[in-house]
Amino acid sequence: MINTLLGLLHTKRHTTSDMLPDLADHALTLATVSDQPCAAADGCRACLDACPTSAVTVLPEANSDPTVTVDRGRCLACRACTDGCPTSTLVADRNTRVAVRTRAELLHSNRPLDRPTPAAPRRRPFARSLHIREVSTGDNAADMEIQAACNPIYDCFRFGLHFVASPRHADALLVTGPVGRAMAEPLRRCHAAMAEPRLVIALGCAAISGGIHAGGYAEANGVDAVLPVDVYVPGGPPHPWMILHGLFLAMGHPLGDDRSDPQITQITQMS
């Protein structure tokens, strides 16, 4: 008892006030595309050979350097392409503000992409608090990162984010893993049990696209194939800060503002 009390006395405040900082230099991060010209015309195809999920595409162009696009919804953050790119066209993205509202925004390219800019939702019913039902379907590291977002360091509760035990109490369904055949129906039922308005958040590469599992007989092709998704949080698995960014975006919290992402700003301006 005395030891417990002494232990508690020695515990200092650990909660961070620095919000959504960049990841460490040595961390494995999602890939993005810089404005450095790609050397595919000289025979390079290092990224195409390296990427385990075929997330990178390189298209030759008649009058300029090739168009390089990376689908961050399929990126496992393995750094194979960014470490091997001789021209630094593909680069590591240390930003933690990576969550987006539409699947198309997960494409990063060195050319303007033809895609509608999503309108900000008119209503923000969860601006002050969001109650979340988490459903795991095959990516337990992502589950552990969600648990980490609840620890005293990230302390998601201070922002009105709460994890609840029943879909009846939930505003948002947070899904990890690729949703194979046997989880599709339980997931649908869980969603149906939630009162409207309700949100669906796909968290991690597997949940967004099936990731490395996509295309197999188990039909583990991501949440999209089963339910409409409102927010995508890429990463393999996403860092707790990325998870918080996704939850902020779902709430309509100012910290979820995706325009603070330089890459997205750049692409929006170009288009």
Next chain:
Amino acid sequence: MTPTTVSRADLAPQLKALIERGGRLALLTAADDGQSRLALAALVLSPDGQAAGQLRPALWRTPLDDDTLPPLTRLVPQAHWAKRALYDFFGLRPADQARPNPLLLHEAWPAHLHPLRPTPCDGAAETGEATRYRFLEVGGEGVYEIPVGPIHAGIIEPGHFRFSCHGEVIQHLEIRLGYQHRGLEEQLARTPWRQAHHVVSTISSDTAAGNALAHALAVESLLDIEPPPAAVALRAALLECERVACHLGDLIGYCADTGFAAGATAFSLLRPRAQILSEWLCGSRYQAHAIVPGGLARPLPGDQREGAEHCVTQLIDGFERAEPLLLDNSGALERMAGTGVVPRPIADEIGLVGPAGRAAGLDYDVRSALSQPPYADLGWQPARGGDGDVLARCTVRCAEIRASLTLLRRLLAQHNPDAPTRVDLPDRLPADRWACGLVEAWRGELVHLVLTGDQGQILRYAVKDPSFNNWTGLAVAARGEVVSDFPLCNKSFGLSYSGNDL
């Protein structure tokens, strides 16, 4: 590995005799190796001709003439889940059982899908029945069932628990998994082998280092190559880091499930340290994309080693302070002692592995039993001993955290940032060969088994997560406990649902 042929009739008696001599059945599966219809492949660990406590892997092959399995479980009870999985994946049915009970592929799957079977089942054997799962029904007055899951109340993986209770007491627990089946074994047989290390780290993504290491060991054994010593040491460091991080995560659970919030806070401040350690070691907070056949994906530069060493020191100090909070707390001890017991004879019979096995008094630890480098040179002993209850599993895990941190300190102190950490690999794998990789992952014995075809392509890739052995242990432990102690029992095993479902 060259397989030894064991006849259909001899398989069960020989396995039983092997286990009684101190050997182990590490993995039991089937494969189409081109020589018969299908053959059973049993990866066994044999004590024959070895020093005391040492085991050597060997492969037994049992050709099958039809789709029936030889009798197994009466003599080798621990093969009961493997037997059911053989029906799911290969359509092989027990000769002595009229209707097979599926293990992983139940209602959500078409009745006739046996995804790893090269040819369709014999028509006669497959007429019209649906793959319906049958739960054991417990009879008697006042017995009622509590169905839980597949979706659970916490942030945890899906699975179904069916409790048959009398009053508050659990009479029987049946665990039905398979909800996260992603077709990994089939996928590993069609993924180019150079990319396969990315796939194996998703088998159970909290065991990325364990699975990547088992995969690397299997491929290196196929190719007959050795990774450089610096890589062997750093791979062990990653494996031990995974052990520390995951055990710390479960200690949060022990505290939370005994209602001890101060302890939960103490451990939840330590666990992130272990993830930062992992990030220093390999860039990933989950030891992913680091271990590859031939060595390591990236070397460990000197500044990252310093960061890692600093983390290890912080973890050693922090754990020294946090451990007594739990193990000296009478409230927590009272909940843990005598709860969820797996007696030693049952642990032997069901082939319990990992900390749960050692907590029940078994000695088996892959690191020592197979004298794996670099452990033999580090003056290290596996933690063991206990009464097989929640408390024993807790103390064994605490002892493992301490041992792993000491190992990490030694491994990092020896590390030379300029030493090579990777050897080049040939373009293709040798043809028609079997190889295995065994690892003491944080949950216990993790096995990968590979068979290549005549072009060096992977014909069969089988995986056995330690949870596949230990879920039965949880069902045993829950019997006779009150329902409200189940979460604590469950956490004390800390099993993987996805590693089991594949």
